[in-house]
Amino acid sequence: MTEEIIIAGFGGQGVLSMGKILAYSGIMQDQEVSWMPSYGPEMRGGTANVTVILSSERISSPVINRFDTAIILNQQSMDKFEKMVKPGGVLLYDNNGITHPPTRKDINIYLVEAAKESALMGSTITFNMIVLGAYLQIKPIVNMENVIKGLKKSIPERHHKMLPLNEQAILRGHEIVKQIQETKSILV
Amino acid sequence: MRELRLMKGNEAIAEAAIRCGVDAYYGYPITPQSEIMEYLTMEEPHKRTGMVVLQAESEIASIHMVYGAAGCGKMTMTSSSSPGISLMAEAISYMAGAELPCLIINVQRGGPGLGTIQPGQADYFQATKGGGHGDYNLIVLAPSSVQEMADFVGLSFDLAFKYRNPVLMLSDGAIGQMMEKVYLPAQKERLTDEEIEKRYSDWATFGKKANRERNIITSLSLESEVQEKHNFKLQAKYAKISQDEVRFERIACDDAEYLLVGYGTSARICQKVIQLGREKGIKIGLLRPITLWPFPSEEISKLANQVKGILSVEMSAGQMVYDVKLAVEGKVKVMHFGRFGGMIPSPDEVLHALEEKLIHN
Incomplete structure (x- = not known):
C-alpha cells in the first residue's frame, strides 16, 4: 500500500498541521511516512502545500508530481494540482472561494464544505480537522484510534484540552463529505 | 534503546548532535537550515549535557569559534546554507591545513549569490574540490533521508577525529525541511577534560603541562621545505581516506x-x-x-x-x-x-x- 497525497491551500488554513497529523497517524500504524512542505515565501502568507506519503514500503521520492489524492482548499491550488491527480484518483475540495470547480472526468471528485461547517461549529480552527475527517471517510487508510494518537503527538500538550473538539470535527467531516463525481477508470 | 520520532531533517541533526555528546555548536541563521539552531536553542542542551549553543554575529565568527574549540580537542560543529558556507571557506581551509576535526553542515539552497531559499545541489564543486584555497580535501557525506541526517552526525565525528580532518555534511533544503520517521541514537556522555587530555594530548591545546612539549595549532609555515613536507603528509592522509572510507x-x-x-x-x-x-x-x-x-x-x-x-x-x-x-x-x-x-x-x-x-x- 502506498498513498501519495497533496494537501494545498492558503497559509493559516492548517494545511501543514493536517499533513503532520496524517503522518503521525501513519507512524502509529507502523507505516513509512514522509511529509514534504512547501516552505519559504508561501509560509509568509501565500499558498501553502504539503506532500504526504504513507506506505508499507520504503518511500522513494518525497517529491512527486502525480498524486493518488489531492485535497484542495483554494483556487490557486485547484489550478495547479487538479491536473496532477492520477487517473482514477481522488480530488477532495472545499468550494469556499472556488470560482472554477474541477472539470476532469477521469477522477473521483468529493466536496466538503468545511469552511461553512467550521463556522456552524462556532470555531474556525476546526476547519482542517473537518477536511481530514472527510478524507478519512473516503480513504480510511488510518483508523480513528491512531488518528487520535497522532493528534496527541502533533499538538502541544498545552492545547490538549482542544482534543475533543478536534475529534468532533473529524467525525463531522465523515458525515458531510459528498461524492459529486464517480469515475470508472482504473487506477494505473 | 533507540527512540522513534517524526522529525524534520534539520531537527534530526540537532537532536543527534546533543545525543552524540557534541561539546559546542556555533552558528548564524539562514534558510533553509535555521531549525538546527532553533531546535538546539529550544532544547537547552546545556541543561541536558552541558553542550554550548551560541549564535555568533556572522558565519565568519561561527566557523572561527569552531576553529578555536576544535583546537582544544572538543567535538564542535556549525551549520549554514550555501552563501554562509562561502563566507566560511577561508577558515575551513585553515582548519584542513591545521588538521582539526569538526563538522560543518551545508543545507544547500539554489545559487549563485543569495540565489533562492529553495533546495539546490550546486555546491558540489565547493564541497569536493575546495571552496577554500590550497591542496586540501574535506570528507563529504551526503545524507538522503532524515534518518541519515541523524546517523551521519555521529559518523562525521568518528571520521573527523579518526583522521583529524574537517567533515562536511552536504544536504539540501528538501531533506532539511521534510519530516520522516527517525530512530534516534542513545544519549552519549560528553568527554570530560581529563578524557580529552588523555586522548588528544599529542595535538590539542588545553594548557601545557611541564611534562610535555607545547602543541602548536597553525596552518602557517614560512619555510617552503617544511610546508611541502606538511603537504605530503596531508596527501598521504587523503590517499588513506580515499582507500578506506568510500561509501x-x-x-x-x-x-x-x-x-x-x-x-x-x-x-x-x-x-x-x-x-x-x-x-x-x-x-x-x-x-x-x-x-x-x-x-x-x-x-x-x-x-x-x-x-x-x-x-x-x-x-x-x-x-x-x-x-x-x-x-x-x-x-x-x-x-x-x-x-x-x-x-x-x-x-x-x-x-x-x-x-x-x-x-x-
Whole structure:
C-alpha cells in the first residue's frame, strides 16, 4: 500500500498541521511516512502545500508530481494540482472561494464544505480537522484510534484540552463529505 | 534503546548532535537550515549535557569559534546554507591545513549569490574540490533521508577525529525541511577534560603541562621545505581516506541496463524513476554516492562495464557529472540532467531525460 497525497491551500488554513497529523497517524500504524512542505515565501502568507506519503514500503521520492489524492482548499491550488491527480484518483475540495470547480472526468471528485461547517461549529480552527475527517471517510487508510494518537503527538500538550473538539470535527467531516463525481477508470 | 520520532531533517541533526555528546555548536541563521539552531536553542542542551549553543554575529565568527574549540580537542560543529558556507571557506581551509576535526553542515539552497531559499545541489564543486584555497580535501557525506541526517552526525565525528580532518555534511533544503520517521541514537556522555587530555594530548591545546612539549595549532609555515613536507603528509592522509572510507548504496543495479547516479534529494527522486522505468520495461539502477569525497569511482567504473549509458542527476547545471565521467573513462555515454535555482526535478522529467539522452539517441 502506498498513498501519495497533496494537501494545498492558503497559509493559516492548517494545511501543514493536517499533513503532520496524517503522518503521525501513519507512524502509529507502523507505516513509512514522509511529509514534504512547501516552505519559504508561501509560509509568509501565500499558498501553502504539503506532500504526504504513507506506505508499507520504503518511500522513494518525497517529491512527486502525480498524486493518488489531492485535497484542495483554494483556487490557486485547484489550478495547479487538479491536473496532477492520477487517473482514477481522488480530488477532495472545499468550494469556499472556488470560482472554477474541477472539470476532469477521469477522477473521483468529493466536496466538503468545511469552511461553512467550521463556522456552524462556532470555531474556525476546526476547519482542517473537518477536511481530514472527510478524507478519512473516503480513504480510511488510518483508523480513528491512531488518528487520535497522532493528534496527541502533533499538538502541544498545552492545547490538549482542544482534543475533543478536534475529534468532533473529524467525525463531522465523515458525515458531510459528498461524492459529486464517480469515475470508472482504473487506477494505473 | 533507540527512540522513534517524526522529525524534520534539520531537527534530526540537532537532536543527534546533543545525543552524540557534541561539546559546542556555533552558528548564524539562514534558510533553509535555521531549525538546527532553533531546535538546539529550544532544547537547552546545556541543561541536558552541558553542550554550548551560541549564535555568533556572522558565519565568519561561527566557523572561527569552531576553529578555536576544535583546537582544544572538543567535538564542535556549525551549520549554514550555501552563501554562509562561502563566507566560511577561508577558515575551513585553515582548519584542513591545521588538521582539526569538526563538522560543518551545508543545507544547500539554489545559487549563485543569495540565489533562492529553495533546495539546490550546486555546491558540489565547493564541497569536493575546495571552496577554500590550497591542496586540501574535506570528507563529504551526503545524507538522503532524515534518518541519515541523524546517523551521519555521529559518523562525521568518528571520521573527523579518526583522521583529524574537517567533515562536511552536504544536504539540501528538501531533506532539511521534510519530516520522516527517525530512530534516534542513545544519549552519549560528553568527554570530560581529563578524557580529552588523555586522548588528544599529542595535538590539542588545553594548557601545557611541564611534562610535555607545547602543541602548536597553525596552518602557517614560512619555510617552503617544511610546508611541502606538511603537504605530503596531508596527501598521504587523503590517499588513506580515499582507500578506506568510500561509501555508497547500490539500488536495483544487478540487472540494470541504464544507471542513474544521484545523491541526497536527487537520489530519492531517482528511486521513483527506477520504479517508473521498470514499469515501462526499462531496467534502471541507481548508484548513490554516500561519500562525495572520497567519490565511489571504482564502483561506477565497474558498473560502466555493465550498462548502456549513465545519467548523472543533480539539482545543478552539472557538477558531479565530471567525477562520473572521470570514473567511467569513456567506456559508456555519460549525460547530465538537472533542474536548478531552487527547482526540484520530477521523477517523470528524469525518466524522460534518460529516454531522450540515452535511449532514443
